[in-house]
Structure formats: structure tokens, C-alpha cells
Amino acid sequence: xxxxxxxxxxxxxxxxxxxxxxxxxxxxxxxxxxxxxxxxxxxxxxxxxxxxxxxxxxxxxxxxxxxxxxxxxxxxxxxxxxxxxxxxxxxxxxxxxxxxxxxxxxxxxxxxxxxxxxxxxxxxxxxxxxxxxxxxxxxxxxxxxxxxxxxxxxxxxxxxxxxxxxxxxxxxxxxxxxxxxxxxxxxxxxxxxxxxxxxxxxxxxxxxxxxxxxxxxxxxxxxxxxxxxxxxxxxxxxxxxxxxxxxxxxxxxxxxxxxxxxxxxxxxxxxxxxxxxxxxxxxxxxxxxxxxxxxxxxxxxxxxxxxxxxxxxxxxxxxxxxxxxxxxxxxxxxxxxxxxxxxxxxxxxxxxxxxxxxxxxxxxxxxxxxxxxxxxxxxxxxxxxxxxxxxxxxxxxxxxxxxxxxxxxxxxxxxxxxxxxxxxxxxxxxxxxxxxxxxxxxxxxxxxxxxxxxxxxxxxxxxxxxxxxxxxxxxxxxxxxxxx
Amino acid sequence: xxxxxxxxxxxxxxxxxxxxxxxxxxxxxxxxxxxxxxxxxxxxxxxxxxxxxxxxxxxxxxxxxxxxxxxxxxxxxxxxxxxxxxxxxxxxxxxxxxxxxxxxxxxxxxxxxxxxxxxxxxxxxxxxxxxxxxxxxxxxxxxxxxxxxxxxxxxxxxxxxxxxxxxxxxxxxxxxxxxxxxxxxxxxxxxxxxxxxxxxxxxxxxxxxxxxxxxxxxxxxxxxxxxxxxxxxxxxxxxxxxxxxxxxxxxxxxxxxxxxxxxxxxxxxxxxxxxxxxxxxxxxxxxxxxxxxxxxxxxxxxxxxxxxxxxxxxxxxxxxxxxxxxxxxxxxxxxxxxxxxxxxxxxxxxxxxxxxxxxxxxxxxxxxxxxxxxxxxxxxxxxxxxxxxxxxxxxxxxxxxxxxxxxxxxxxxxxxxxxxxxxxxxxxxxxxxxxxxxxxxxxxxxxxxxxxxxxxxxxxxxxxxxxxxxxxxxxxxxxxxxxx
Numbered sequence: 001x002x003x004x005x006x007x008x009x010x011x012x013x014x015x016x017x018x019x020x021x022x023x024x025x026x027x028x029x030x031x032x033x034x035x036x037x038x039x040x041x042x043x044x045x046x047x048x049x050x051x052x053x054x055x056x057x058x059x060x061x062x063x064x065x066x067x068x069x070x071x072x073x074x075x076x077x078x079x080x081x082x083x084x085x086x087x088x089x090x091x092x093x094x095x096x097x098x099x100x101x102x103x104x105x106x107x108x109x110x111x112x113x114x115x116x117x118x119x120x121x122x123x124x125x126x127x128x129x130x131x132x133x134x135x136x137x138x139x140x141x142x143x144x145x146x147x148x149x150x151x152x153x154x155x156x157x158x159x160x161x162x163x164x165x166x167x168x169x170x171x172x173x174x175x176x177x178x179x180x181x182x183x184x185x186x187x188x189x190x191x192x193x194x195x196x197x198x199x200x201x202x203x204x205x206x207x208x209x210x211x212x213x214x215x216x217x218x219x220x221x222x223x224x225x226x227x228x229x230x231x232x233x234x235x236x237x238x239x240x241x242x243x244x245x246x247x248x249x250x251x252x253x254x255x256x257x258x259x260x261x262x263x264x265x266x267x268x269x270x271x272x273x274x275x276x277x278x279x280x281x282x283x284x285x286x287x288x289x290x291x292x293x294x295x296x297x298x299x300x301x302x303x304x305x306x307x308x309x310x311x312x313x314x315x316x317x318x319x320x321x322x323x324x325x326x327x328x329x330x331x332x333x334x335x336x337x338x339x340x341x342x343x344x345x346x347x348x349x350x351x352x353x354x355x356x357x358x359x360x361x362x363x364x365x366x367x368x369x370x371x372x373x374x375x376x377x378x379x380x381x382x383x384x385x386x387x388x389x390x391x392x393x394x395x396x397x398x399x400x401x402x403x404x405x406x407x408x409x410x411x412x413x414x415x416x417x418x419x420x421x422x423x424x425x426x427x428x429x430x431x432x433x434x435x436x437x438x439x440x441x442x443x444x445x446x447x448x449x450x451x452x453x454x455x456x457x458x459x460x461x462x463x464x465x466x467x468x469x470x471x472x473x474x475x476x477x478x479x480x481x482x483x484x
Numbered sequence: 485x486x487x488x489x490x491x492x493x494x495x496x497x498x499x500x501x502x503x504x505x506x507x508x509x510x511x512x513x514x515x516x517x518x519x520x521x522x523x524x525x526x527x528x529x530x531x532x533x534x535x536x537x538x539x540x541x542x543x544x545x546x547x548x549x550x551x552x553x554x555x556x557x558x559x560x561x562x563x564x565x566x567x568x569x570x571x572x573x574x575x576x577x578x579x580x581x582x583x584x585x586x587x588x589x590x591x592x593x594x595x596x597x598x599x600x601x602x603x604x605x606x607x608x609x610x611x612x613x614x615x616x617x618x619x620x621x622x623x624x625x626x627x628x629x630x631x632x633x634x635x636x637x638x639x640x641x642x643x644x645x646x647x648x649x650x651x652x653x654x655x656x657x658x659x660x661x662x663x664x665x666x667x668x669x670x671x672x673x674x675x676x677x678x679x680x681x682x683x684x685x686x687x688x689x690x691x692x693x694x695x696x697x698x699x700x701x702x703x704x705x706x707x708x709x710x711x712x713x714x715x716x717x718x719x720x721x722x723x724x725x726x727x728x729x730x731x732x733x734x735x736x737x738x739x740x741x742x743x744x745x746x747x748x749x750x751x752x753x754x755x756x757x758x759x760x761x762x763x764x765x766x767x768x769x770x771x772x773x774x775x776x777x778x779x780x781x782x783x784x785x786x787x788x789x790x791x792x793x794x795x796x797x798x799x800x801x802x803x804x805x806x807x808x809x810x811x812x813x814x815x816x817x818x819x820x821x822x823x824x825x826x827x828x829x830x831x832x833x834x835x836x837x838x839x840x841x842x843x844x845x846x847x848x849x850x851x852x853x854x855x856x857x858x859x860x861x862x863x864x865x866x867x868x869x870x871x872x873x874x875x876x877x878x879x880x881x882x883x884x885x886x887x888x889x890x891x892x893x894x895x896x897x898x899x900x901x902x903x904x905x906x907x908x909x910x911x912x913x914x915x916x917x918x919x920x921x922x923x924x925x926x927x928x929x930x931x932x933x934x935x936x937x938x939x940x941x942x943x944x945x946x947x948x949x950x951x952x953x954x955x956x957x958x959x960x961x962x963x964x965x966x967x968x
Contacts, residue, residue, distance in 0.1 A: 105724065105839035128728075150673050158732070161671065163680070164648060179932055184837040186869040187645065187913035189634050189684055190925065191955055192937045196647070196680035200673055217731030240589065245774065247701030248642070248732050290729070291783035292776035299775035353668040355589035385670040429671035441674065448663055453676045455943040460936075471675055 003087075006063060007043055010089070013055040018095075020044040029090050032081050033074055034340075037435070039082035041068065044090045050170060050178055050209040056091065057207060058176025066468050066478050067091050069203035071145030072116065074137040076347070079149065079202055079434030083469055086478055091207065093144050099123045100210065108167055108184040110212045113144025120213065129215040132159035132251075136336055144208045150200035152430030154332070157384035158251040158288070159216065161430070163199045168212035171198055174205070174461040182212045197456065202432055203467040205460040219251075219288035223297050224325045225304065227316035228279030234312040235281040236358055239383050242285060245303055249296065252286035253384035254332055260339075260378045260391075261331065267341040268334040272327070274317045283383070284332055335380045339391055344399040345378065346412045348390040350420040351429035357386060364390070364419040371415060372408075374398050387429040390416055417444065433471045442473035450474060487571075490547060491527055494573070497539040502579075504528040513574050516565050517558055518824075521919070523566035525552065528574045534654060534662055534693040540575065541691060542660025550952050550962050551575050553687035555629030556600065558621040560831070563633065563686055563918030567953055570962055575691065577628050583607045584694065592651055592668040594696045597628025604697065613699040616643035616735075620820055628692045634684035636914030638816070641868035642735040642772070643700065645914070647683045652696035655682055658689070658945040666696045681940065686916055687951040689944040703735075703772035707781050708809045709788065711800035712763030718796040719765040720842055723867050726769060729787055733780065736770035737868035738816055744823075744862045744875075745815065751825040752818040756811070758801045767867070768816055819864045823875055828883040829862065830896045832874040834904040835913035841870060848874070848903040855899060856892075858882045871913040874900055901928065917955045926957035934958060 001009075010019050020026055021043035029044045031037065042065070047053045060067050066088030073080045082090055093114035102109040104127050111120055117138040124131035133146060135153030145151075147169070151162045159165065168183035181195055198205055229235040239253055258280050264271055275282070289296050307313040319325040339345045352360045361379070368377055374394060381388035392412045394402070402408050417427045417440055427440045441450070450472070457464075457475055469477030485493075494503050504510055505527035513528045515521065526549070531537045544551050550572030557564045566574055577598035584594040588611050595604055601622040608615035617630060619637030629635075631653070635646045643649065652667035665679055682689055713719040723737055742764050748755055759766070773780050791797040803809040823829045836844045845863070852861055858878060865872035876896045878886070886892050901911045901924055911924045925934070934956070941948070941959055953961030 103837075103839055104728075106837050107727070108837075150677075152671050152673075156670065160648070163677065164644070173932075173936075177932055179936065180930070181933070183908065183910075185835045185910055185913070187636055187640065187835045187866075187871045188910040189636075189914055189916045190910055190912050190921075190929065191917065191933070192685055192689075192940055193634075193647065193677075193680045193683065194933065194936055194940075196677045197940075199677065201676055205676075217728050219731060243591070244588075244701050247703065247774070248772075288732075289776075290731070292773075292779040295776040295779035351669045351671045353587075353590050353592075355587055382671075387671045424667065426669055426672040426674055428674050429669070430673055432673045433675065437674075445674065446664070448657075448661055449665070449675070449678065452657075452663065452678055452944075456676055456678075456681075456940065459939040459943040 003042055009059055010045055010056060013059060014045055014047050014052045018046050029092055030081055032078060037078040037081050039084055039086055041082040041086045041088050041090050044092050046092045046095045048095050053172045053207055053209050054176045054178050057172050060465055061175045064463060064465060065089060066465050068467055069207050071142035072140045074141040075434050076431050077434030077436035079432055079470060083478060088478060093142060102127045104129055106184045107215045108212050109215055110182060110210060111143055112210050113208050115143045117141050117143060117146060124215050128218055130218045131213060131215055133162060133165055136333055143211060147199050147208050147211055148202045149432035154252045154254060156382060157253055163196055165214050166195060166199055166211055167214055169195050169198055169208055170210040171206040171208055174466045182210060184212055202471050204457060204471050205466060219290055221289045221293040223287040223289060223300055224328060225285045225316055225318045226328045227283050228275045228314040229281045230314055232281060232358060232361055235283060238283060238307050238312050243384060246287050249287045249289055251288045254284040255381040255383040256282040257379040259376055260335055260380045263338040263342050263378060264331055264334045267338040271330050271334050275315050279314050284328060339378060343394050343396040345391045345393040346409060348416040349429050349431040350390055350425055350427060351387045352420060352423045352425035354386045356423040360419060360423045364416060367415055368392055372412060435470055438473050487526055493543055494529055494540060497543060498529055498531050498536045502530050513576055514565055516562060521562040521565050523568055523570055525566040525570045525572050525574050528576050530576045530579045532579050537656045537691055537693050538660045538662050541656050544949055545659045548947060548949060549573060550949050552951055553691050555626035556624045558625040559918050560915050561918030561920035563916055563954060567962060572962060577626060586611045588613055590668045591699045592696050593699055594666060594694060595627055596694050597692050599627045601625050601627060601630060608699050612702055614702045615697060615699055617646060617649055620817055627695060631683050631692050631695055632686050633916035638736045638738060640866060641737055647680055649698050650679060650683055650695055651698055653679050653682055653692055654694040655690040655692055658950050666694060668696055686955050688941060688955050689950060703774055705773045705777040707771040707773060707784055708812060709769045709800055709802045710812045711767050712759045712798040713765045714798055716765060716842060716845055719767060722767060722791050722796050727868060730771050733771045733773055735772045738768040739865040739867040740766040741863040743860055744819055744864045747822040747826050747862060748815055748818045751822040755814050755818050759799050763798050768812060827878050827880040829875045829877040830893060832900040833913050833915040834874055834909055834911060835871045836904055836907045836909035838870045840907040844903060844907045848900060851899055852876055856896060919954055922957045
């Protein structure tokens with residue numbers, strides 16, 4: 001069967017409009033949103049139902065055609081576009097975007113994989129409930145991609161990662177069979193946790209077609225604060241105090257470095273900072289509450305007053321209304337745009353144990369400043385999770401003057417990841433592996449752990465058609481020979 | 485190699501005292517705590533370190549000797565004792581009971597698998613933190629067993645199951661290799677979630693030797709209430725109101741039927757009930773709090789007052805101190821003892837979606853009363869999780885008069901499990917499968933799901949030496965031929 005015949009078969013699965021093969025229309029599906037990764041594939045397939053996904057996957061399985069699953073195409077590690085010269089297909093899930101069921105009583109909602117995260121949040125809110133996952137790309141990323149990458153974001157501290165928010169899954173396995181694991185149960189100890197295995201597997205074990213998600217009681221009140229600190233020690237001491245004192249009500253604890261704040265103020269219009277922007281570190285804090293708001297606020301203000309007296313806090317602003325709160329959060333939500341505008345930044349989505357945060361930031365900073373004096377260190381992080389987006393940033397003109405750019409990139413990454421691993425951390429805390437971090441999997445993962453993952457991959461996808469070349473460094477990438 | 489030679493080899497792994505083969509001493513390890521399941525094995529091996537476990541497992545692997553892993557031997561489904569006439573060994577983890585590390589800053593502690601749950605709780609408390617897992621057997625069950633069975637208990641509503649409380653694991657794989665997956669990270673998206681796979685796998689994929697557990701800020705204050713309700717509808721309405729209003733602070737929401745309360749009062753000395761015990765349903769509620777206690781208590785009391793006005797609550801008692809609180813919780817913690825004393829009870833650890841709770845209880849009750857008029861229905865449950873311990877109870881003299889006891893047991897189980905599955909529930913919400921519920925796995929699990937689990941089992945334990953006959957109905961049990 002040649003390529004045209006294969007594409008014709010795909011059209012019998014998903015209809016004429018379900019396959020995009022016109023070269024003028026496929027490009028947006030082959031390129032990531034940064035414009036850094038461009039791939040190629042036979043075509044784009046857009047199924048409208050689980051049955052269609054099943055047929056497409058079964059067809060690809062029979063003909064050993066690789067499948068690259070794509071949600072909102074917001075991956076930051078080339079996880080959502082095909083590789084160069086691929087003979088596979090892009091399976092784009094956007095047309096499967098139904099909210100199937102929302103149940104306040106169950107505290108659960110079931111959605112198709114192509115549902116945009118913001119739509120999920122809105123559907124939950126419309127029922128008076130909260131779906132807590134929140135991240136920069138929420139307006140375009142899809143829940144299937146959030147599941148594939150075990151997405152994190154700003155509310156992990158209180159509500160956990162995507163893995164903690166999924167009660168059940170429907171998955172099309174690599175041979176086309178459909179596993180209906182959609183459940184609303186909180187407790188079901190009947191065998192292995194297959195659900196957890198698919199979450200974070202980045203499409204290498206099957207295609208998630210639908211999910212049942214946990215909903216939480218809507219917390220009607222929020223206490224937010226933005227504060228500046230004189231030193232890193234002081235910042236971490238305040239963070240530790242907040243975690244101890246406001247435990248389960250603390251939903252966000254975001255760290256922002258002065259350099260990051262300055263880039264936001266420089267590049268993003270309509271964002272302003274109510275504090276003196278010259279402090280070295282800032283914390284953005286959310287405490288979710290209800291009837292207890294006044295008591296919590298009084299306690300919170302008292303603790304902050306003590307922090308100021310003790311010299312741990314320079315200044316603090318507590319917004320009086322939602323508009324003021326959103327203006328503060330706009331700073332946090334603008335960092336990606338600001339960093340992208342500034343120049344060439346190497347972002348590292350690292351995590352370290354909380355007790356190693358201070359040493360990691362200090363020692364890595366010293367090493368970067370010594371080794372790459374032209375670079376600027378820009379940090380924003382989910383401090384409560386020990387998760388830092390550690391950016392080593394070269395201003396555009398500086399970057400243009402660097403001769404061996406590829407070598408520089410490698411050396412920067414190596415330094416930061418080596419440091420994270422030295423402190424028993426992770427080289428990819430919440431973004432996943434995609435295609436981009438496969439070399440780090442090879443460099444930093446324990447051999448036995450790779451073997452265990454390879455055994456799982458072989459058990460579920462022995463012919464390696466699902467997202468080949470992603471996640472696992474020693475499982476074959478697609479070679480140009482895998483023809484239809 | 486004959487049995488004696490094999491046991492001698494085991495002694496070279498764990499020392500003379502590490503192997504118990506004397507028939508007079510092995511019996512407590514071969515019998516479960518109910519005294520219902522008695523097995524047999526070559527000997528009991530008690531390792532003192534991960535290295536010793538590794539050597540023992542490697543030796544068993546070479547000689548194809550089955551390994552039955554045992555923690556505190558508190559399984560309620562024959563998961564912790566060997567089968568009849570086994571030619572395998574019991575690997576008892578009790579001597580590996582060290583608390584390795586407690587870190588307030590990391591919010592994490594690392595313990596060996598044989599650590600008793602109560603010891604873990606105490607070590608956390610000594611550091612001013614909370615390890616929230618709490619269940620009846622906490623004084624003797626071990627953390628390794630809690631992990632193997634993904635234990636639940638009374639605090640799942642707020643803190644999740646064991647799976648949610650484990651950050652990292654150390655596991656000896658079925659060939660003796662050691663996976664060091666001990667991590668304190670909240671976020672680590674570098675490949676498949678191997679950790680989650682071992683949790684709940686009941687020793688069929690490897691031996692958990694140590695774990696890093698999540699700690700939470702200690703909540704210094706607790707609001708507890710015990711209340712009676714006129715109907716099931718009223719009980720569920722109050723439960724729903726509490727979940728909506730006290731969201732993340734609600735840590736326990738336990739349902740007790742009149743029949744269960746009466747059995748406790750009948751059989752367990754020193755337990756008394758401050759409410760009129762004739763109401764059909766009771767709720768025991770915990771709200772954990774801190775500085776916000778007064779505000780929460782005022783809100784709580786106001787809501788309960790409304791509940792009383794609306795006829796949803798008959799009466800309520802809010803303890804004024806810890807001693808009074810413990811007296812109330814003593815009712816809940818005494819149910820197992822009471823049920824055991826009463827007679828022959830068939831306990832069903834089922835879960836159903838929250839919105840199906842009412843229909844499940846009503847319809848199953850009707851069916852049981854019609855089919856088994858001699859039986860009494862006794863219910864205690866973790867209502868917030870949809871998890872009911874649904875007991876069909878025969879008073880001793882009634883049970884003695886039943887001719888076909890084995891047939892009766894089967895019919896009772898079949899009825900209750902059929903009902904749970906009809907409502908898209910689970911036949912084992914928190915107790916796991918062990919050996920006892922393997923027939924239900926065969927009867928109720930989707931064939932494809934069993935195939936997926938079998939593929940995982942084959943990937944990790946192809947020679948099937950780890951807890952054979954547990955969890956998976958179609959993977960071979962031990963036959964008497966598997967000699968050393």
C-alpha cells in the first residue's frame with residue numbers, strides 16, 4: 001500500500017474532512033508554538049469520536065505507521081509535533097472537545113481529551129465547583145495533553161498534579177482496542193493502577209480519548225499577597241512559615257526573581273508592580289478560604305507583620321478586590337511572554353528537594369555567573385513544590401555575538417541539570433520529556449529505571465508506533481524507512 | 485537442591501536467626517489475624533536490610549521459589565499468609581523497621597517497609613508534622629503493607645489514599661535487583677510513574693523495602709461532631725452540605741448505621757453513645773483547622789442548627805475536649821471487634837459513585853432483606869469517598885443453623901458485589917484483592933483490563949515468583965510441584 005492508498009484508508013475511518021493532507025494546511029500542526037521545532041508527517045488526522053480513534057490506531061498498527069498524538073500543541077519540549085521527515089501521522093484531538101458530564105454530587109466531570117483546559121475550568125465553575133489545574137497555556141492547551149504530560153502549574157501545592165486530579169481514563173491502546181477506565185470512584189483497589197501509568201506517559205502507551213476529573217468545592221474567598229524580600233534566606237523562611245501556618249489552605253506560593261520581574265515590566269504592556277521592584281526576591285501567595293476568611297486574614301496579616309519586624313519581608317501588598325488580585329497575577333502569567341521577547345533563554349524546569357532549594361539557587365547561580373558572564377539568571381518558580389523555572393538568558397545582541405550557539409546551549413543545559421541532579425532533583429519537574437529532553441533521560445536516568453520503563457513500553461506498544469522517539473532514549477526513534 | 489539445602493542457602497543470606505523453620509515457631513506467620521486463613525511454607529525469612537532482601541529474592545529467583553511478602557499480617561483478604569502446602573517462603577519485613585529520616589523542611593520522611601504505621605505517625609508528630617493515614621490496624625500494620633494494598637482509612641477524604649502519600653519507593657525487583665526510587669520531589673515528570681504501579685500491586689511486582697512519605701502541616705485544632713439523622717436522604721443531604729461548605733478542611737465523614745452502633749454498644753465495653761441510639765443513621769465528622777477554628781466552629785454550628793430546623797439532623801454532640809472526642813471515635817474504631825464478636829459477618833468493602841449511594845443502600849438493602857431474611861445489615865463507611873463496609877451479619881446461633889454455609893457465603897457475596905458493580909462501583913475499595921477476592925477479579929473485571937495487568941505482571945515478574953495466586957486470576961497460582 002502506498003502513501004496515497006493509506007491516506008484513503010484513513011479517510012474511510014474519519015471521513016473526508018477528518019484528514020488534512022494539503023501541504024498548505026498541515027503546517028500549523030507540524031510546528032510548535034515557539035516556532036523552534038518543525039517536523040513533517042504524512043497527514044493530520046482529526047477524529048471525532050473514540051470509535052474513530054480506535055479505527056485509525058488499528059489501521060496504523062496493521063501498517064506499522066507511527067502516530068504522533070497532538071492536543072493544543074503547547075508543549076515546551078517538542079512533545080506535540082512530529083519529527084523531521086516522518087512517515088507517520090499527526091493525530092490531532094481538537095475535534096473531540098465535548099464536556100460529557102458534570103456531577104456536583106460525585107465531585108467529578110467527564111470530558112473528551114480535546115477539551116481545552118479553560119473550558120474544563122469554566123464548566124466546573126458553572127456547576128459551582130472548582131477544577132484546580134491552572135497554568136499559562138490554559139486558554140489553548142487540551143486536557144488530553146495535560147494528562148499525557150502530567151501537567152503541574154500554580155495550584156499543585158494544594159491540589160496536586162494532573163495525576164492527582166484524574167479519577168478515570170478512556171484510552172485507545174496501540175492496537176486499537178479501547179480501554180474504558182472512566183470511573184468516578186475515589187477508592188478502587190482492584191489491581192494495578194493502570195490509570196497512573198498512562199498519565200505522564202506522553203502518548204507513548206496509547207491515546208487518551210476521555211477522562212473523568214476530580215472537582216473540588218469552590219472556595220469563594222481568596223487572600224492574595226505579593227511581597228518583596230531582602231535575601232533568599234528570608235524568602236525561604238517566609239515560605240516555610242506560610243506552609244506551616246496555612247497548610248491546606250495555601251494554594252499558590254510562587255517565587256519571582258528581580259530579574260524576572262524586570263523583564264516583565266520591560267516587555268509586557270499593562271503590567272505594573274505595586275512594590276519597589278528592586279528587591280532581589282518576590283513571593284506571590286494565594287490562600288483559598290470560605291467563611292473563615294476574616295480569621296485567616298487577621299492571622300495572615302499578623303504573621304506578615306512579624307515577618308516585616310524580623311526583617312524577612314521588605315514590603316507587602318494585599319489586594320482589596322479581584323481586579324487588584326488579577327493585576328498581581330498578571331505579573332506571574334506574563335513571564336513566558338517577557339522571556340520570549342527578551343532574547344534567547346534556556347529554560348530549565350527543574351525541581352529539587354525543598355531543603356536543597358537555597359544551596360541549589362546559590363551554588364548554581366555562582367557557577368552560571370562564573371561560566372557564562374554574558375548571561376542573566378531569571379527565576380520564576382512554584383516554590384511550594386520545589387519547582388523552579390530556571391532561565392539562563394542571553395539578550396538578543398549578546399546571543400547574536402556568540403559563535404558556537406549550539407555548543408553554548410549544550411553547556412548551559414549541562415551545567416544546570418548537573419546541579420539539579422547533584423541535589424537529588426529532577427531535570428523535568430512538570431513539562432515532561434517530549435523529544436527535547438530525551439538526551440537528559442539517557443544522561444541522568446538510572447539504567448535500571450530505564451529498563452523498567454522499557455519493559456512497560458514493550459508490554460503495551462511492542463511495535464513502537466506510539467510517539468516513537470519520545471520519552472525513552474533507548475527505544476527506537478522513527479527511521480525514514482517506516483513507510484505506509 | 486533439596487529443601488534443607490535451600491534453607492541453608494537462605495541462612496547464608498540473612499544469618500542463622502533470620503530464618504525461622506522450626507514448626508513450633510512458624511505458625512503465627514502462616515495464619516491470618518482472623519484465624520480464617522491458614523497456610524504453609526518452607527520457612528519464614530526475616531531480613532534486616534535491603535541488601536539481604538535482594539540476596540533472598542535473587543536466590544528464590546534462581547530456584548523458582550515463590551515469595552509471599554508479609555508486613556504486619558493484618559490483611560482482611562488473605563493477602564499476607566501463604567497458601568496451603570506452599571513450597572515458597574514467607575518474607576516477613578518486621579525487622580526492617582527503622583525511621584531513616586524526617587525532614588520538616590522537605591515535608592517528607594523516609595522509613596523502612598517494616599515500620600508500624602503508628603510509629604510513622606508518632607515520628608511525624610514528634611517533628612511537629614502530620615502523617616495522615618489512619619486506620620483500625622494502625623498499631624500493628626506496617627507501612628510496606630499499607631503501600632502494597634494502597635491503604636485507605638478515615639482520612640482519605642482530605643489527604644487521599646496511600647498512593648497519594650508516597651513520594652518515593654525503594655523496591656527489590658523479582659530478580660533481586662534494587663530500584664532506588666526514594667525521592668522527596670513533589671514534581672518529577674521524567675517518564676512513567678513506576679512508583680504508582682508498585683503501590684497497590686500487593687507484592688506481585690516486587691518487594692517494597694523503603695518509602696519516602698509525604699508529611700503535612702500539623703493541624704493543631706479539630707472540630708468533631710457526632711450526629712443522628714432521621715433518614716438516609718437526610719444523612720446524605722447533610723454529608724453533601726458539609727462537603728460543599730467545609731471542603732478542604734473536612735478530614736473525616738464516617739457513616740454508621742443503627743445496627744452497627746448497637747453491635748458496638750452490645751459487645752465492646754467502655755464504649756458509650758451520647759445520642760439516642762435509635763436513630764437509623766449516624767455521621768461522625770472531623771474538621772481540621774488552625775487559627776480559623778472559632779470562625780469555622782461558628783459556621784459549622786450555624787449550618788448544623790439549620791440542619792436541625794430542616795429536620796435533616798435529629799441530634800448532635802460536639803465534644804468539648806480531646807477525651808470526649810476520643811470517646812466518640814472509639815465507637816468508630818470498635819466496629820471490627822464488635823462485628824467479629826457478634827457472629828458470622830460477610831463484610832464487603834465496596835465503593836460506589838457518590839450519586840449512587842442512596843440507590844445502592846436502598847436497593848441492596850431490599851434485596852438482602854428479601855433473599856436472606858435471617859441476616860442483619862450492618863453498615864459503616866467512609867461516606868465522603870463513597871466507600872461502604874457493607875456487612876451481612878448472621879448471629880452465631882442463626883449461622884450454626886444454616887446447612888450449606890459455603891453456599892450461603894457465595895450467594896451473599898454475589899448479591900452485594902453484583903449490586904456494587906451495577907452502580908459502576910468497586911468490589912474492593914480499600915482492602916485490596918489478596919487471595920480472597922481473586923474470584924471477583926475473574927468475575928467482574930473487564931477482560932482487556934485483566935490483559936493489561938497481566939502484561940505488566942509478565943514484564944516485571946515473568947517467572948511469577950512474587951505472591952503467585954494473588955490479585956490476578958489468570959496468572960498461575962503456586963502448584964505443589966514448584967520445589968526448591
